Amino acid sequence: MLGEQLGRVIEDYGGAGLLKDVETLRRSVIRARDADVHERKTEAIVASWPVERAEEVARAFTVYFHLVNLAEEHHRARVLRERDGRGPQPESLAATVAELQRKHGRSRLMEMLSCLEVHPVFTAHPTEARRRAVVTAIRRVGEQLNRLEDPRSSDAERREAMRRLTEEIDSLWRTGQLRTSQVTPLDEVRSIMAVFDETLFRVVPEIYRSLDWALGPSDAGLRPPLAPAFLRFGSWVGGDRDGNESVTSTVTADTITIQAEHALLAFEAATTRIGRAITVDAATTPPGRDLRRRLAALRAAAPERWAEVEKRSPAEPHRQFLLHIADRVRSTRTGAGEAYRSSSELIADLRCVQVSLAGGGAPRQAYGELQHLIWQAETFGLHLAELEVRQHSAVHARALDELRAGQAPSASTRDVLSTLRTIAALQARFGSEVCRRYIVSFTRGVDDIAAVYELAEQAGGKPPVLDVIPLFETVEDLRAAASVMEDMLGLAPVRRRLDKTGRSLEVMLGYSDSTKEVGPLPATLALYDAQTELTAWAVRRGIRLTMFHGRGGALGRGGGPANRAVRAQAPGSVAFRFKVTEQGEVIFARYGNAAIARRHLEQVASAVLEASTAATRSEPGARFAGLAQEIGSAALAAYRALVETDGFAEWFARVSPVEELSRMRIASRPARRTKGNALDDLRAIPWVFAWSQMRLNLPGWYGLGSGLDAARLEDLRRAYASWPLFNVMLDNAEMSLAKTDRRIAARYLALGDRPDLAARVLAEYDLTKKNVLAVTGHTRLLEKHRVLSWAVELRNPYVDALSHLQLRALRALRAKGTSSRERSHAERLFLLTVNGVAAGLQNTG
Structure with a gap:
């Protein structure tokens, strides 16, 4: 249906000729999957069009993928709703707590839930290639789809919804797909706010309510809740300044202001709505002692004002106090009047009303919508998400060197000190939880941690409360991680925080x-x-250790299904706590739709509970340690033989669109850490993004084939059957291979004039595919994932169309003698195809 409406819109816009060209390319790329002659015909078709027509065709395929993704999202949400009506789904919290109670008993289950923490952190370097205007236009199309699918709609309402659907698809087609200015950090902040405003603020209490019902269905909503508020959200957006000079101390302060504005507006609206609804009379529901005391204090402090309140809500003490809370929330937002200094103050006021209602014989009012609001306050605080600051260890080292030498601080050092003062000021206004975690990237030793604490002392004013967190990123640093953590225990600021945090x-x-x-x-x-x-170090030292997983959305950056990733962690390492980055297009894919967001968070929480129970803490990894060493060494040799080949970085720049991508306005963060052209300077995100645009996905599988080739097939199959880590790793590689297109990739590799490197890459792909299939026992990729396999096979030819258009654009951009007008059009065509390929592949970076 959506495709038909898009076809009508394209024809209305560009006439039958444009629609014919789109259809010609569509049929050609489908035929090209079976015959090379059609591949050459496809290239000829693409080359024959004026660049303006090529842009229009690229737009058509890009908008098509936006609509396909929307349709799949709506289908998933509909299926989830239908399954929910048939009882607890597998991997839901309701199913998991029932199973855990059966195995471990009620008392142990409640202990587990009291320890549960799930902590997604939205990051400041997205690979979300869509403009916010495009995202909004897609959302409007989705609203009309909902109206069409609503069984309560009349025929007239459905006709109007269909008309509006076509109108919104037309608007999406006409909306500019490309950004005209560089994205700023605050643009990224505002983009993330949509997820909180439109999804998470509503979904979070629904998750808690579902869990509470599962724990006590007979009296749910009539008693104090059994479900704890186990979700916490964090953000690096506006706080991550590692290699991004655009993120200043002013940006960080503005970020918290924006976040708090969204949180406080939501709390103000919810408190006002609930206050107006709870009209219980003092005669039927007498207020408790604490509430009477608070009301008396308010009356004494402002008798005239409170007389007006009592006049509007006579004999309704619970309503009066809730509307007073709404006024305080408003004052917190505007900075005028009596503000809340922390979320704990807000929660205490809400609980006062709740206790009074329950004591007055109104448990439904006490534990209904009011409980939802308390859960939201416990989860989001006054600031929505804790803003985490990240900076590179080398920046701190340079700052300390300057200060110790008595030099005038450089701009970089001034910003470090200003950032620390800003954190202290934010904590004074919103409480220490607003911005307490400070990540040190490329931590090499304990001095990198001590440096932040020393700088905080030298920043001026009262130092902020900080939990300085080491980030270990290289293999060498990962091997030294436990040793560095041991050294951290010798730092006085760390010991003081240990005493405060249990x-x-x-x-x-x-x-x-x-x-x-x-x-x-x-x-x-x-x-x-x-x-x-x-994990072993933490047990020895009596440390409650949380491991923060810096995973990307793409498979080459640790991506893949999050719930399966939880189960594949080292035994004992989860311990009822799971913290993970959510990056790029994954944020909107997982949290943009309420039903999908709820399912995702429940799956992750369920996996955390299961992975943390004693029954699952066996150690298959120890049994396969020799195998891991064998295959790891062979894979490492193969990978390094490729990337350490003389001229590899220059070859990669030629065969991939990495240099062109670095000029895109996707994110505020530069593609390279420095201005050099070495491979080490290139960030992991554009590295993965470029390979995905080439349709090769090399970071997700290269070296795996050689690694598997070094071991006996029987041993590998045993590991696949009984070691979760190995199983998940191979399944993720299988998905990465399935999304690789060897034919299209070969055309990108041919741009490099290094047939030796191209042949090596394709040979490793063939070897990896062969060995993965042999170990899994599958006859083809994604054989056990029928729906996903079908979706990939259906999408691939349409992505091919965009890849051919992208190759044309790259050749034009790199050709000598290209006029400024031709270059401008070629750049637009390239950027359109990047958006389209990203939409078609879905997990890009």
Whole structure:
């Protein structure tokens, strides 16, 4: 249906000729999957069009993928709703707590839930290639789809919804797909706010309510809740300044202001709505002692004002106090009047009303919508998400060197000190939870942690409360992680925080850079070993250790299904706590739709509970340690033989669109850490993004084939059957291979004039595919994932169309003698195809 409406819109816009050209290319790329002659015909078709027509065709395929993604999202949400009506789904919290109670008993289950923490962190370097205007236009199309699918709609309403649907698709077609200015950090902040406003603020209490019902269905909503508020959200958006000079201390302060504005507006609206609805009379529901005391104090402090309140809500003390809370929330937002200094103050006021209602014989009012609001306050605080600051260890080292030498501080050092003062000021206004975690990227030793604490003392004013978190990103640093954590215990600021937090510490493990450094298989094994060593260290030292997983959306950056990733962690490392980055297009894919967001968070929470129980803490990894060493060494040798070949970085720049991508206005963060052209300077995100645009997905599988080739097939099959880490790793590689297109990739590789490197890459792809199929026992890729396999096969030819258009654009951009007008059109065509390929592949970076 959506495709038909898009066809009408295209024809209305560009006439039958444009629609014919789109259809000609569509049929040609489908035929090209079976015969090389059609591949050459496809190239000829694409080359024959004026660049303006090529842009229009690229727009058509890009908008098509936006609509396909929307249709799939709506289908998933509909299926989830239908399944929910048939009882608890597998991997839901309701199903998981029932199973855990059966195995471990009620008392142990409640202990587990009291320890549960799931902590997604939205990051500041997205690969979300769509403009916000495009996202909004897609959302409007979705609203009309909902109206069409609503069984309560009349025929007239459906006709109007269909008319509006076509109108919104027309608007999407006419909306500019490309950004005209560089994205700023605050643009990224505002983009993320949509997820909180439109999804998470509503979904979070629904998750808690579902869990509460599962724990006590007979009296749910009539008693104090059994479900704890186990979700916490964090953000690096506006706080991550590693290699991004655009993120200043002013940006960080503005970020918290924006976040708080959204949170406080939501709390103000919810409190006002609930206050107006709770009209229970003092005669039927007498207020409790604490509420009477608070009301008396308010009356004494402002008798005239409170007389007006009592006049509007006579004999309705609960309503009066709730509307007073709404006024305080408003004052917190505007800075005028009596503001809340922390979320704990807000929660205390809400609980006062709740206790009074319950004591007055109105448990439904006490534990209904009011409980939802309390859960939201416990989860989001006054600031929506904790803003985490990240900076590179080398920046801190330079700052300390300057200060110790008595030099005038450089701009970089001034910003470090200003950032620390800003954190202190934000904590004074919103409480320490607003911005407490400080990530040190490329931590090499304990001095990198001590530097932040020393700088905080020298920043001026009262130092902020900080939990400085080491981020280990290279294989060498991962191996040293436990040793560095041990050294951290010798730092006085760390010991003071341990006393305050019940001996809690956090460590971050970087997936992206380790994978770029040594390849997917050795990096996965190094991360697993680091988790194992850190878990043992924490047990020895009595530390409550949270491991923060810096995973990307793409498979080459630790991506893949999050719930399966949880189960594949080293035994004992989860311990009822799971913290993970959510990056790029994954944020909107997982949290843009309410039903999908709820399912995702429940699956992750369920996996955390299951992975943390004693029954699952066996150690298959120890049994396969020799195998892991064998295949890891072979995979590392193959990967390094490729990336350490003389001229590899220059070849990669020619065969990939990485240099062109670095000029895109996708994110505020530069593609390179420095202005150099070495491979080490290139960030992991554009590295993965470029390979995905080439349709090769090399970071997700390269070296794996050689690694598997070094071991006996029987041993590999045993590991696949009984070791979750190995099973998940191969399944993710299988997905990455399925999304690779060898034919299209070969055309990109031919741009490099290094047939030796091109042949090596394609040979490793063939070897990896052969060995993965042999180990899994599958006859074709994604054989056990019928729906996903069908979706990939259906999408691939349409992505091919965009890849051919992208190759044309790249050749034009790199050709000598190209006029400024031709270059401008070629750049537009290139950027359109990047958007389209990203939409078609879905997990890009």
